[in-house]
Amino acid sequence: MVKYDNITIRYGAHTVVEDFSLEIHKGEILGIVGPSGCGKTSLVRALGGFLNPVQGEIYINGDLVYSKQKRVNRSPESRHLGIVFQDYAVWPHLSVWDNVMYPLKKRRVPKEQAKEMVAHALEQVQMKGYEKYMPSQLSGGQQQRVAIARALTCSNELIIMDEPITNLDAKLREGMLDEIRMLQQRLHTTIIYITHDQEAALQLCDRVVIMEPNGKISQIGTDEEIIEHPANRFVFSFIGVSNFIPVVEKAGKYYLWKAEGALCFADKTPAGYLSGKQNVMGIRPMDIVFDDASPVKGEITQAVFLGSMYNFFVKVNDVELRVQRSTLDSLDGREYLEGETVGLRFLNEKYYEAEEGEVSV
Numbered sequence: 001m002v003k004y005d006n007i008t009i010r011y012g013a014h015t016v017v018e019d020f021s022l023e024i025h026k027g028e029i030l031g032i033v034g035p036s037g038c039g040k041t042s043l044v045r046a047l048g049g050f051l052n053p054v055q056g057e058i059y060i061n062g063d064l065v066y067s068k069q070k071r072v073n074r075s076p077e078s079r080h081l082g083i084v085f086q087d088y089a090v091w092p093h094l095s096v097w098d099n100v101m102y103p104l105k106k107r108r109v110p111k112e113q114a115k116e117m118v119a120h121a122l123e124q125v126q127m128k129g130y131e132k133y134m135p136s137q138l139s140g141g142q143q144q145r146v147a148i149a150r151a152l153t154c155s156n157e158l159i160i161m162d163e164p165i166t167n168l169d170a171k172l173r174e175g176m177l178d179e180i181r182m183l184q185q186r187l188h189t190t191i192i193y194i195t196h197d198q199e200a201a202l203q204l205c206d207r208v209v210i211m212e213p214n215g216k217i218s219q220i221g222t223d224e225e226i227i228e229h230p231a232n233r234f235v236f237s238f239i240g241v242s243n244f245i246p247v248v249e250k251a252g253k254y255y256l257w258k259a260e261g262a263l264c265f266a267d268k269t270p271a272g273y274l275s276g277k278q279n280v281m282g283i284r285p286m287d288i289v290f291d292d293a294s295p296v297k298g299e300i301t302q303a304v305f306l307g308s309m310y311n312f313f314v315k316v317n318d319v320e321l322r323v324q325r326s327t328l329d330s331l332d333g334r335e336y337l338e339g340e341t342v343g344l345r346f347l348n349e350k351y352y353e354a355e356e357g358e359v360s361v
Helices: 040-048 096-106 111-124 140-154 170-187 200-203 221-229 235-239
Strands: 003-010 014-024 029-033 055-060 063-067 083-084 158-160 190-195 207-211 217-221 243-250 254-258 263-264 279-283 288-290 299-306 309-316 319-326 343-344 352-353
Touching: 003 040, 014 055, 014 217, 029 040, 029 170, 029 200, 029 254, 029 288, 040 055, 040 158, 055 319, 083 140, 096 140, 111 140, 111 170, 111 207, 140 158, 140 170, 170 190, 170 200, 190 200, 200 221, 207 221, 207 235, 217 221, 217 235, 235 352, 243 319, 263 299, 288 319
Parallel strands: 029 190, 029 207, 083 158, 158 190
Antiparallel strands: 003 014, 003 055, 055 063, 207 217, 243 254, 243 279, 254 263, 279 352, 288 343, 299 309, 299 343, 309 319
């Protein structure tokens, strides 16, 4: 459906993305996730025809829409895609009906056909009956539905959503993600979902692209692939909450933070340990278990109840780890209190090469 082929985008002397290639399959929701400044929005602008890359080609449905070398640059309106922005971008002086009708007027779609398309789009986003409302009379979630309906009148085959739910409160964000997914399933629309919100992308998207700050792709995969098999340390740290613990080896034993003291946690090489390198252990808060028999001891400095789980902050030496324990696990009758010393056991840990100065031997 969409193909970026060796795209390079620059602003003056600053290169945002270089030799970027990506294929989006027809009928999927693809999330592009990364930190601010990694080039997510620039890629959207290039696809929409609002920004010209200095190199590479862009295809939509197999048709070449941009190539500097071949002197091809299709206009934005001829690329037939819908865009939903973070700030909704609905016109405040136009009614709901006129906002959704606007792209069809610009394309000079016959009046009766345009009416049918607007009515269908509003029905798809559950805004039927609001045709005469002005944006000032709508909630944020309703305005975003209008923006999605307008995108549908531009194209029900390809829609780009650039941070579409950031301005909504938590409950509305959750509901809007469900609505986007149901809409996509009804219409089989291809959606490119741009966000820095990893949880939203993992919840909504069929595949997720993780971009590094330099604009390179770190990993492409399903939510399970990215969470269970992160390609590198950046992906592990960017997705979800993580702890990184420097590890050293001495005389066949493995220690946390320093080679001397009582923090030996293994007397054989852990699975995944990088021999001949300085290592850090990557561990998720849910993969740290309280175990009185463990030689690794720490003090609970803070315990926070979050409804479905407890968040514990445990200080081991001078480093504070986050440990999460589900409410169901807490039904065993064992209560853990602030100020208490506990043993820690590690599960499903990953090992990465330490950064300079990170390991103290």
